[in-house]
Ligand SMILES: CC(C)[C@H](C(=O)O)[C@@H](O)C(=O)O
């Protein structure tokens with residue numbers, strides 16, 4: 036199995052390295068062979084070849100069976116509004132080109148992290164849901180977009196077709212079937228025409244193909260409230276690109292486990308797996324970054340792209356064990372702290 | 385002074401009644417005369433005359449000096465996607481027609497409510513910020529919007545002009561000048577052309593007219609995280625219509641004081657004041673709704689529309705006193721609970 040490895044910027048390379056240790060351990064125990072091919076992406080790719088998603092990287096991705104991604108972003112581009120090439124452009128192009136239209140983000144609360152959560156323990160206890168975000172449509176890509184000729188007006192277009200909505204919805208319905216048979220659609224159907232199409236399409240699809248799944252509809256502003264007041268009510272959520280961007284980031288901090296949350300972006304045959312957290316430039320090179328989110332992303336990769344459920348579970352179990360033994364990086368409250376490398380070694384071990 | 389009174393739906397009428405008691409008390413003590421004119425709005429207006437914002441209501445608003453608004457919304461319209469006339473349409477039309485382009489939502493934490501907040505006390509301690517949301521532009525009103533001819537595709541347009549951005553930004557800059565001289569613009573400039581126009585325009589306006597105000601730029605997904613992780617960092621926030629809808633609702637629940645938060649919508653000469661909470665249909669007619677948010681909205685009305693700062697303060701002081709004396713409705717944890725009427729009476733008293 037070929038795995039494209041895109042470490043990216045900031046702490047990306049350090050955490051990806053630990054995930055590879057875990058993959059190597061799995062390969063040894065279960066007798067698999069993983070071939071890694073590294074490629075440039077993000078700010079480091081701009082610095083090296085002037086393009087945040089170079090053709091060579093695309094080639095590496097397209098000839099692999101799955102992609103392991105670190106993180107991208109560098110303040111030197113973030114703070115320069117005039118920068119012509121930006122790391123984000125590479126990210127968006129990559130999603131589009133590779134057909135990664137479905138972003139999957141599980142959110143789980145960990146007992147050991149109750150101290151780290153900004154929310155009260157009774158609010159986050161038992162939180163365990165997953166958000167499906169459409170990732171290659173909506174206002175991120177809709178045309179027309181730009182400026183009027185005199186520069187006085189700007190515009191963006193939120194566009195969705197039934198087909199785009201259906202294909203991502205199927206992923207969410209399938210997951211709901213494996214979980215609690217409930218799907219929550221997050222939209223703004225009281226204002227947006229696109230949201231009304233979402234509602235209509237999801238309802239039709241549900242009735243036609245997933246009659247056993249109960250569908251709940253909730254406005255995005257209300258969802259942003261409920262996510263804080265009662266996140267345990269959610270199980271499988273489904274939403275568009277823009278609302279998903281906001282809601283998944285909000286969701287990622289409620290349990291205090293940002294450093295532990297993996298994600299997958301799928302659609303075409305090649306899936307991409309990455310931690311939810313960013314490139315954390317201030318932490319780069321210090322051997323302090325939490326590698327768990329990336330290691331759990333590798334587990335998602337094994338399960339989702341390679342159908343290796345047992346192997347994935349072995350990684351998850353190892354992560355749980357190290358957490359229980361308090362072998363954790365400094366972002367997690369503990370008596371003693373370990374380095375990125377040490378945590379990576381312990382999990383692989 | 386003429387005040388248009390639009391009680392609306394659900395608990396709206398009950399809480400508005402208490403606010404009028406407070407206004408009457410102010411009138412007596414400070415020797416003012418307030419003339420109230422009631423009008424229909426929302427679901428109750430649809431039920432009565434088939435229009436959520438009837439021409440007569442518009443007329444009442446336009447011939448008043450300020451508007452006191454309750455809440456609108458009724459589940460019988462919410463859950464019927466095919467309903468031709470919806471309460472929200474009235475709300476949006478009202479905002480547009482009355483030129484209420486600037487929505488102002490202060491968020492304050494109250495010591496007495498620390499128990500009620502889903503967030504930990506150390507996170508919300510000292511939270512005191514205000515969000516300025518553009519209210520008559522962006523994707524809420526942009527054209528084109530609708531469906532393709534074959535019905536397979538839907539689209540909405542997010543449109544902003546420099547002028548629209550400037551006029552709402554001035555309100556935020558002025559507030560920042562009276563507060564901590566810091567303004568946080570919330571946008572998605574790494575993806576949206578409209579957000580880049582926001583950034584450019586706010587920067588230009590700041591440099592030209594408010595050089596003493598420090599401007600901070602933050603992406604909306606990050607803002608949704610920060611609002612939970614460290615809300616005390618915010619002071620004056622400024623954002624567009626759609627992002628404002630999500631962020632202000634998120635903000636309104638972090639301190640547990642949803643029942644206490646007022647809001648103002650201004651722009652033209654006639655301002656509108658309303659509680660942040662909704663119509664809470666399950667609580668209607670039970671004399672249990674918390675009237676404080678509406679009473680504090682009346683205080684905002686006095687200060688903002690009538691320049692009656694002292695009178696407004698007298699209402700705020702009265703509210704604080706009743707809170708300190710635990711004269712509160714059942715939504716607030718206390719040994720003994722009071723009815724809507726009783727809390728309203730105590731504050732007026
Ligand atoms: C960097 C940015 C363009 C991106 C997005 O908005 O999709 C990021 O926030 C994410 O969620 O992956």
Ligand SMILES: CC(C)[C@H](C(=O)O)[C@@H](O)C(=O)O
Nearest residue numbers: 225226256472473475476629
């Ligand atoms: C009811 C709805 C149209 C409205 C909005 O989205 O503006 C509401 O959520 C609000 O924030 O006042």
